[in-house]
Amino acid sequence: MADFVPHTDAEVAAMLATIGLSSLDELFAVIPEALRLAGGLDVAPGLSEADVLDRAALVAAANGAAGRDLVCFAGGGAYDHDVPAVVRRVAFRSEFVTAYTPYQPEVAQGVLQALFEYQTVVCRLFGMEVANASLYDGASACVEAANLAVAATGRSTVWVSRGVHPHWRQVLATFAGGTGHDLVDVPLVDGTTAWPDDVPTDAPDPRSEGRSGPPGALLVQYPNHLGCIEDLAAAAEVARRTGALLLVACDPVSVGLLRSPGDHGADVVVGEGQPFGTPLSFGGPYLGMFACTRDLVRRLPGRLVGETVDVDGRRAYVTTLRTREQDIRREKASSNVCTNQTLIAVAAIVHLGWLGTAGLREMALRCARGTRYARQAVLGIDGIEPLAGAPVLREFAVRLPVAADVAVERMADEGFLAGIALGPEYTGDGPADGLLIAVTERRTRAEIDAYATALEKVVSLS
Amino acid sequence: MADFVPHTDAEVAAMLATIGLSSLDELFAVIPEALRLAGGLDVAPGLSEADVLDRAALVAAANGAAGRDLVCFAGGGAYDHDVPAVVRRVAFRSEFVTAYTPYQPEVAQGVLQALFEYQTVVCRLFGMEVANASLYDGASACVEAANLAVAATGRSTVWVSRGVHPHWRQVLATFAGGTGHDLVDVPLVDGTTAWPDDVPTDAPDPRSEGRSGPPGALLVQYPNHLGCIEDLAAAAEVARRTGALLLVACDPVSVGLLRSPGDHGADVVVGEGQPFGTPLSFGGPYLGMFACTRDLVRRLPGRLVGETVDVDGRRAYVTTLRTREQDIRREKASSNVCTNQTLIAVAAIVHLGWLGTAGLREMALRCARGTRYARQAVLGIDGIEPLAGAPVLREFAVRLPVAADVAVERMADEGFLAGIALGPEYTGDGPADGLLIAVTERRTRAEIDAYATALEKVVSLS
Amino acid sequence: MSPAAGGKATSAPLMGRDEEPTLFDLSSPGRRAASFRHTGVPEWEADELVAPEHLRDQPAPVAEVSERDLVAHFTRLSHRQYSVDLGAYPLGSCTMKYNPKLCDEAASLPGLTDVHPAAPVSLIQGWLALLVDLEETLCQVTGMHAATLQPPAGAAGELTGLLLMRAWHTWRGEGETRRRVIIPDSAHGTNPASVTLGGYQVTTVASDERGCVDVDALRRCLDHDVAGIMLTNPNTLGLFEEDIAEIAAAVHEVGGLLYYDGANLNAILGVTRPGDMGFDIVHMNLHKTFAVPHGGGGPGAGPVAVSPGLAPFLPGPRPARLADGTFGWDRPERSIGRVHSWHGNALALARAWSYIVANGGDGLRRVAEMAVLNANWLRHRLRGVYDIPYDRPNMHEFVVSATGLRRRNGLRAADVAKRLLEEGFHAPTVYFPLIVDEALMIEPTETESLQTLEALAEALVAIAAGDAADAHEAPRTSPVRRVDEARAARHLIPTWDAR
Amino acid sequence: MSPAAGGKATSAPLMGRDEEPTLFDLSSPGRRAASFRHTGVPEWEADELVAPEHLRDQPAPVAEVSERDLVAHFTRLSHRQYSVDLGAYPLGSCTMKYNPKLCDEAASLPGLTDVHPAAPVSLIQGWLALLVDLEETLCQVTGMHAATLQPPAGAAGELTGLLLMRAWHTWRGEGETRRRVIIPDSAHGTNPASVTLGGYQVTTVASDERGCVDVDALRRCLDHDVAGIMLTNPNTLGLFEEDIAEIAAAVHEVGGLLYYDGANLNAILGVTRPGDMGFDIVHMNLHKTFAVPHGGGGPGAGPVAVSPGLAPFLPGPRPARLADGTFGWDRPERSIGRVHSWHGNALALARAWSYIVANGGDGLRRVAEMAVLNANWLRHRLRGVYDIPYDRPNMHEFVVSATGLRRRNGLRAADVAKRLLEEGFHAPTVYFPLIVDEALMIEPTETESLQTLEALAEALVAIAAGDAADAHEAPRTSPVRRVDEARAARHLIPTWDAR
Numbered sequence A, B: 001m002a003d004f005v006p007h008t009d010a011e012v013a014a015m016l017a018t019i020g021l022s023s024l025d026e027l028f029a030v031i032p033e034a035l036r037l038a039g040g041l042d043v044a045p046g047l048s049e050a051d052v053l054d055r056a057a058l059v060a061a062a063n064g065a066a067g068r069d070l071v072c073f074a075g076g077g078a079y080d081h082d083v084p085a086v087v088r089r090v091a092f093r094s095e096f097v098t099a100y101t102p103y104q105p106e107v108a109q110g111v112l113q114a115l116f117e118y119q120t121v122v123c124r125l126f127g128m129e130v131a132n133a134s135l136y137d138g139a140s141a142c143v144e145a146a147n148l149a150v151a152a153t154g155r156s157t158v159w160v161s162r163g164v165h166p167h168w169r170q171v172l173a174t175f176a177g178g179t180g181h182d183l184v185d186v187p188l189v190d191g192t193t194a195w196p197d198d199v200p201t202d203a204p205d206p207r208s209e210g211r212s213g214p215p216g217a218l219l220v221q222y223p224n225h226l227g228c229i230e231d232l233a234a235a236a237e238v239a240r241r242t243g244a245l246l247l248v249a250c251d252p253v254s255v256g257l258l259r260s261p262g263d264h265g266a267d268v269v270v271g272e273g274q275p276f277g278t279p280l281s282f283g284g285p286y287l288g289m290f291a292c293t294r295d296l297v298r299r300l301p302g303r304l305v306g307e308t309v310d311v312d313g314r315r316a317y318v319t320t321l322r323t324r325e326q327d328i329r330r331e332k333a334s335s336n337v338c339t340n341q342t343l344i345a346v347a348a349i350v351h352l353g354w355l356g357t358a359g360l361r362e363m364a365l366r367c368a369r370g371t372r373y374a375r376q377a378v379l380g381i382d383g384i385e386p387l388a389g390a391p392v393l394r395e396f397a398v399r400l401p402v403a404a405d406v407a408v409e410r411m412a413d414e415g416f417l418a419g420i421a422l423g424p425e426y427t428g429d430g431p432a433d434g435l436l437i438a439v440t441e442r443r444t445r446a447e448i449d450a451y452a453t454a455l456e457k458v459v460s461l462s
Numbered sequence C, D: 001m002s003p004a005a006g007g008k009a010t011s012a013p014l015m016g017r018d019e020e021p022t023l024f025d026l027s028s029p030g031r032r033a034a035s036f037r038h039t040g041v042p043e044w045e046a047d048e049l050v051a052p053e054h055l056r057d058q059p060a061p062v063a064e065v066s067e068r069d070l071v072a073h074f075t076r077l078s079h080r081q082y083s084v085d086l087g088a089y090p091l092g093s094c095t096m097k098y099n100p101k102l103c104d105e106a107a108s109l110p111g112l113t114d115v116h117p118a119a120p121v122s123l124i125q126g127w128l129a130l131l132v133d134l135e136e137t138l139c140q141v142t143g144m145h146a147a148t149l150q151p152p153a154g155a156a157g158e159l160t161g162l163l164l165m166r167a168w169h170t171w172r173g174e175g176e177t178r179r180r181v182i183i184p185d186s187a188h189g190t191n192p193a194s195v196t197l198g199g200y201q202v203t204t205v206a207s208d209e210r211g212c213v214d215v216d217a218l219r220r221c222l223d224h225d226v227a228g229i230m231l232t233n234p235n236t237l238g239l240f241e242e243d244i245a246e247i248a249a250a251v252h253e254v255g256g257l258l259y260y261d262g263a264n265l266n267a268i269l270g271v272t273r274p275g276d277m278g279f280d281i282v283h284m285n286l287h288k289t290f291a292v293p294h295g296g297g298g299p300g301a302g303p304v305a306v307s308p309g310l311a312p313f314l315p316g317p318r319p320a321r322l323a324d325g326t327f328g329w330d331r332p333e334r335s336i337g338r339v340h341s342w343h344g345n346a347l348a349l350a351r352a353w354s355y356i357v358a359n360g361g362d363g364l365r366r367v368a369e370m371a372v373l374n375a376n377w378l379r380h381r382l383r384g385v386y387d388i389p390y391d392r393p394n395m396h397e398f399v400v401s402a403t404g405l406r407r408r409n410g411l412r413a414a415d416v417a418k419r420l421l422e423e424g425f426h427a428p429t430v431y432f433p434l435i436v437d438e439a440l441m442i443e444p445t446e447t448e449s450l451q452t453l454e455a456l457a458e459a460l461v462a463i464a465a466g467d468a469a470d471a472h473e474a475p476r477t478s479p480v481r482r483v484d485e486a487r488a489a490r491h492l493i494p495t496w497d498a499r
């Protein structure tokens, strides 16, 4: 079995002697007899390194991997982008991987400066002034944004667009169980959020649902879960009118082409940073991006790196405004985030640095081109209709003539991960026929053509 | 296309201006017009990183890889050992990978110390006093050993056991074309070298082949190409009697169990270091190990790292005895080696450090056990006979009832790389029925059983 | 200003002590590293694809560097960063053990990394099997019944656990009446923060002179408005709460639940289990006990395991072993809902899984034994040099105090920490737990050798004998010296553009 | 002596300037890292497997360290090592360009790394295709007809080339009469060494005042006992041998062959070709021109390309494209035989292949252009500060001399080199080529930016203005300072056991 403990028998004996014990069991003498585990753990004996890697390989072989087994057209916050070699070779250097949170800045300038650069680029993409060093994922970033907004406005109602990723809304709901926030669901009309004033008269006014007060925040996704580009100007206007903060969950790739949420007046911009440097990874670790305006900085959740100098006047970085953090504020803290996703943020800044200004735009443009091309091909198939009319960028939703989950299963046999089957909140009471299709810069014309051909075949089976 | 040149157009223009040129073409004005390549290289346009990796993956898919596609029983100086993760993660850190030869020792202590440790372990394994920082491979190490011995003894005849890897003997022959060494082939009898005095009277005495004088060196492989353990004591005795140096090409894994060549009185010990830290790699880069006695150090080819101190008295390492080297001795040099295989030596010392004293022994023991088990199984098959009677350690040769290359092809269909088909120098004038089979610590009983079953099937086909 | 020189290496400590330029300093307009694959997709222009009101006027400025400069920049930054792979990291409460390289490799297999989280179950049988196996093993290790692997860190696990507590009380009709959660004064800061975010009020219970929960004080806090108690055992002083059975009984008696903060689980692997102690909810920090590397501040993984009664409330969907031997998703009956965008920090979970498979049951117990042996040996070694406020057999860590030193030599805990950097070790955790004055919390972990402990002890002894003026200069060996934290907060520069 | 502390990091320059213990210092009897897979093979004892006369009495001592200490040891060593990935490396003649990370990845695909070199052709179609493609491309780049990829480094390529020369002359019946090979006095040391090992005598031809081969002097050397001439063009001064056509004609006229040392090929990629200049045999250093990293001293790859007449002599077996579109091995008719155990440094070849595929024809030309632009710009920038003995348009590198500096300030080339380390750059090649006094040979390569060149120039200018006493102290920033090379040679300590 692999063994990572250096102690030789002689050393153990000597150490026990030093501390006046005669057996290892005596180390645990303070533990009441009744609580001690008799017979040891019922966990299989350890394996050698080679055996562990063989077992892992068996497990890995039992999955359908993008690239290896499947051509991926699924997205929904988890995109099949190319990750350049520099990310794997540089961001995952062991100094970054095996460091703790930078508590001793004198010997942690590597991580600190990388985070400072990451924060800078996050702000540039989102059009914001401050960004934190990361949160867990897109969902937790939404939760923290809502918490911030409620605290800042003193209003516990949050209007949440149904265009926000359903999982993120579910996570918001879970944590609202603790905070007591009142989440109000705002429907989509033809693909984009119908804020109360615009809602057709026959739709229920979310504000009329009883217990809700005026909103402390509006949360909208850009582009939204159906791939549609939300009208942020309109959202900002509603926020202004209601006195709410505008929270935007923003795809960080799309802003390679789209105007930034900050430009539209967003107060907090969050996002899922997975597209930068992180493979699909079965959903994690991903990267919660979080940025806000400067006047909200004292409510910023998580860690923040700032620039300063050392005693000799050398430029240096350090985690700052720590008085916001849970280890100092304890029960008065407005966030409990401690360990975050620093390494994933480092991977993101390496990937972003590789992309550069022109490359990020090109990446977004290529996603948009592939999406346009695929959308044309897919909508050309008999029986497939668009699910929403609003313009899209890198993802689009369609209605199939068959149940979407069935189509996805069949498409897997054809070598494609066809997309994500949409839930009834998007397709209504009818058949679950909604499919969300994402096209990244990796997808070739030949792959898209083959996809459309396969999809045509698959949906024509009864 | 991937582009590793940083120059922007503006920078190129500015630089040209500084040096007083108006176009890039003018940089090459000194090249006579007639020699300039019109129309550029007929090499396909560059590809993006992702496209290059895709192309490489296609190429890689067209091979039969050990582990992925085949269970490997081939050896012959290229063994399918487990390489622990530490080698890939630590030896291939970019500081080691992207450094040049340590010309500035003050900033090259990393490579230098690693090589010093490598040299130490090579000496310990081989029972020698000095080792160099590596040569290209097993073959080049044999060539350098022969060159050293000829120079040291002033005799240009080298007796080469036929038990030495045929490729290595071929390389010896190639380079003897330049040096003019007289290589005398010494046959095997029942698997081990029959040095002249022991040669049955009906075999030709190698010394009687005319032009050859008394040998400057004897070169023997341990264990030899048929896997047999040579009697080094006997070889040493012949060397003593003839006044030749004893050169041993030694498998560095086998000496985990076997007595070291130095123990038997070898003067130079070389070896193929691939088993330590280097995957099969289609044959390279591998690692030429080279060690000798202290009194031969001034003839040691290649680089040598020595311990010293810096001006403050700190322990430090540096390449030493550089006056032996080609860049200083020029035409008087006895070796032209410059770039060697340093990184592979670093990988070897990391792997060896991981194995440790007990682990190296265990690795050798496990190879020997697997070999014993496989040999019993294979020799239990009808029609398969041992090719030689001498005891073996980690590899063995058999005679099949079918041509060995045919068996290898058929076994590939069964998922095995069955071994290496032996040439007529081992099988004689009859059918080419010799197969060399290696068993490493990776091979499980189940794999060996399946191999034997498949082999039985394969040899019973007509 | 002209761009900085990307090939100048004086910021690598090997070469000098200069500042490392930022990516933005290194940028030259028009320079780039990226290349994109050939796809054959029609090359529509941006304005053919996006309506003008949505289209950016200018590309978002990122940086403009060559791949060569990018690599050199981050390589030099890495040389400015301490890590476990360079040396010992006795950061109390953080369990900075060696992270086996084999776990890196296990978690980077394409069959694990390249799997979409929304793929149908037929395509994720390997992942589901791994997660179920990990969940079962973690339950075995903690003595619990079922677990969720979704929480991405310890604090997320805490909050998940508190929401489970709330859901349970609510389901039992006591959602409104149970308003308080008890926390010892030695608790980690995330505990009270999580309690607050869980919608509870914090009641702090004092530690007694032994450094453990004062059971009498605890009894005085207990009432039917108590939802539960959060403890870590061994506690943050590294001491085993010997009265845990009594505590559990008392809390249970008033209808409260016991929450176990698993940050210190490394001490008791295979020795005792939270479930056997009476805990109802347990989170684990896989990035401590199970060798998931810390990544400079994450990602980690904070699974939460529960007793049978709480299983129906776990977040869903949960990976499940189906009757036919395949794997699928299961949504617990009364689930509190998702706590993660997908299924948790899956690759971190895979690392932990591989670590457990490598160690096995016996290996895990040995981990605990050696962690505890190391910590006790080191405490003995430091006796008489540092104050040891609770000088009795500890578990995986112990806390010393610089109070005496401060009085005698003027050396504060922070000075000891900075001096230790000069001696080639990362500093212990300082000023935590809050109940110890000038605290230095030392956790050597099991992967450090006796010789390393001895060297660490020698360094600490030498530091204690040194003088304050000298220590205030420390560290003098690092690429930057003490940084001006006050200035960072006062003149906040959170981005390059804010300079 | 008790073992050293594996977790103390003061030898990492981030943390201090201490010595790093060796693996042997770190060893503790009985400690280990290795683990072996479960195989189920019967566990015979060693003495059941090996006869007593062959069996070792004691295990061969290697080292006894934990995986944790092993990793920390080599990680710290890596921090004591300069590399391209840290900064510029203007080491003349070595072409220390950035090695793209994508090439690392291409060459680590299991389908390339895990292939046995003796596998039958049916199992190596990918490898053979790659090698054939590489060979064809290298022929295109050099203007040659056929190539061998076997030689594992430049010097091995040289010797291979000389043996080809010999085989050709022998085949023509002139094996005995052609005894000399001509080499310019500016040649790299491997050239004369290879000539000697090739069984030839070296005739040195002087360079003229322009730094090029003195054609008249050459003519005087030429006779029918000349087997050939070895040149590099651009030569080691970085100057293009403009008279190459004349040289070629003269050598060919006496029946000699022209050998091209391809170490400087980076300068002329896509611009001009050795084949077009009249060369018959060309070796390439793929670890220079084609971005194979140097690995601290190898592995490299030194393919040799030849004109049609020499192709039948190439080492075999050669990878070949067969008539049916598949690939196989071919043994050239009059092959000199193998020059490598297998097929050359295959993974290095794969790296070079991927580099060429990435750059393409146009990219390779751009490489040459920018390499030459950089070198010329830098030469201009250093004018007036350093002596430039051959101050005319250079190619990819140029040579300056510290002769004047030495006279004025007492600064030698070695001092400039050591001071440059303090300025965050690797030193140029010093004291080579031999024909320049106090030579500093500077090759910036194309992957360094204008800003890096400017910083390098500033450093060199500042150094030239400094004084010798100060420079003699250099380097003061590195973990060790000037090392005592004389002592290393005098009291040779080649292993730990020799201490």
Ligand SMILES: Cc1ncc(COP(=O)(O)O)c(C=O)c1O
Pocket (backbone or CB within 6 Å): A337, A338, A339, C093, C094, C153, C154, C155, C156, C188, C190, C191, C232, C236, C261, C263, C264, C285, C300, C302
């Ligand atoms: C005792 C204790 N509890 C909880 C936590 C929080 O864990 P995390 O940082 O993973 O959120 C930590 C770690 O910092 C801890 O030490």
Ligand SMILES: Cc1ncc(COP(=O)(O)O)c(C=O)c1O
Pocket (backbone or CB within 6 Å): B337, B338, B339, D093, D094, D153, D154, D155, D156, D188, D190, D191, D232, D236, D261, D263, D264, D285, D300, D302
């Ligand atoms: C001009 C020249 N020729 C030949 C060589 C020898 O190449 P290698 O070191 O690969 O053997 C070198 C490199 O050192 C060189 O610079």
